[in-house]
Amino acid sequence: MTGRAKTVGQGIAVAAVVGLLALLVWKLAFGDGQGAAGELAKGGNPVAPAFTLSRLDAADGKVSLADFKGKPVVVNFWASWCIPCKDEAPALQKTYEQYRKQGLAVLGVDAQDFRQDAKRFVKRFGITYPVVYDGSGSTLGKWGVTGFPETFFVDRSGRLVGERIQGGIDTERNREAYAEGVRLALGEAP
Amino acid sequence: MTRFLAAALAALALVGSAAAGTPVQADLEAEIVCPTCKTTLDQSSSPIATRMKAYIRVRIAAGDSAAEIKAQFVEQFGPAVLAEPPKRGFDLLAWLLPLGALAVGVVVVAALAWTWSRRRDGEGAAAESALDPDLERRVDEELARFDA
Numbered sequence: 001m002t003g004r005a006k007t008v009g010q011g012i013a014v015a016a017v018v019g020l021l022a023l024l025v026w027k028l029a030f031g032d033g034q035g036a037a038g039e040l041a042k043g044g045n046p047v048a049p050a051f052t053l054s055r056l057d058a059a060d061g062k063v064s065l066a067d068f069k070g071k072p073v074v075v076n077f078w079a080s081w082c083i084p085c086k087d088e089a090p091a092l093q094k095t096y097e098q099y100r101k102q103g104l105a106v107l108g109v110d111a112q113d114f115r116q117d118a119k120r121f122v123k124r125f126g127i128t129y130p131v132v133y134d135g136s137g138s139t140l141g142k143w144g145v146t147g148f149p150e151t152f153f154v155d156r157s158g159r160l161v162g163e164r165i166q167g168g169i170d171t172e173r174n175r176e177a178y179a180e181g182v183r184l185a186l187g188e189a190p
Numbered sequence: 191m192t193r194f195l196a197a198a199l200a201a202l203a204l205v206g207s208a209a210a211g212t213p214v215q216a217d218l219e220a221e222i223v224c225p226t227c228k229t230t231l232d233q234s235s236s237p238i239a240t241r242m243k244a245y246i247r248v249r250i251a252a253g254d255s256a257a258e259i260k261a262q263f264v265e266q267f268g269p270a271v272l273a274e275p276p277k278r279g280f281d282l283l284a285w286l287l288p289l290g291a292l293a294v295g296v297v298v299v300a301a302l303a304w305t306w307s308r309r310r311d312g313e314g315a316a317a318e319s320a321l322d323p324d325l326e327r328r329v330d331e332e333l334a335r336f337d338a
Contacts, residue, residue, distance in 0.1 A: 112226055114245065135268060137268075
């Protein structure tokens with residue numbers, strides 16, 4: 001092997017190692033893997049990650065978060081096999097009915113689930129707000145969803161406000177934070 | 191003895207059905223990934239994994255082939271639900287890249303081995319010719335005396 005080829009080879013090896021180290025540092029510094037929920041937990045108000053998904057009741061119909069532009073939205077991630085999702089379903093429907101006239105939208109995102117199971121769930125709990133289907137869970141990473149159910153609040157400017165609610169919205173632990181999230185999304189004064 | 195024969199017949203029947211193309215529950219559970227825990231279904235007892243196992247059972251009973259069942263899962267959960275990426279299109283890279291890397295590695299190691307062996311031969315020859323002329327003359331004299 002000539003001296004020049006050896007130098008080039010060593011240069012490539014060193015560059016590869018430096019590149020991998022840089023990736024590691026970047027991941028440790030910025031890539032917390034918690035998506036928008038991570039920024040929200042740090043006190044920020046990130047823009048709600050955009051998505052376009054098929055409607056649960058019609059695979060060919062699409063719904064985007066952008067369709068709710070200018071409206072406060074409660075975004076609820078759920079799955080039919082999740083027990084706390086069943087427990088909170090009536091409370092979410094109640095929120096929708098109670099605040100609809102004030103412009104509040106509720107959007108359900110059914111993820112990592114069988115579409116037919118989710119349809120049965122919607123029928124069983126009498127859910128009338130729009131629900132989209134994300135079988136592959138493509139939205140979960142961007143939002144920082146780590147389990148089901150999880151609920152986020154989007155204000156009229158499209159930013160996340162309040163806390164990310166992990167677990168049922170009507171549990172003792174979450175009831176207050178949920179009410180606060182709805183209030184913040186609506187832009188009501190404290 | 192009767193029990194043993196019955197078990198053997200059952201095993202043969204299982205092998206026969208697998209060979210005939212009837213999907214085997216355990217095989218499919220090892221080839222489908224639970225979307226929440228990221229392990230294959232046979233390694234998981236999460237609620238969705240349990241539901242997916244039940245779905246496989248129902249589809250096998252309905253007469254679907256393994257390919258059809260996998261396709262149904264991909265339709266519902268996306269291609270990441272398969273433990274092995276399909277051997278076509280962009281996913282083919284997942285199969286070809288490791289083989290390519292292995293081939294490149296073999297070529298690099300062979301080239302290095304060839305270069306090193308040649309360098310060693312060269313160094314030997316160089317060392318031979320680099321013998322001090324005076325010393326070389328003395329060695330020749332000593333060898334001649336030894337032969338005599």
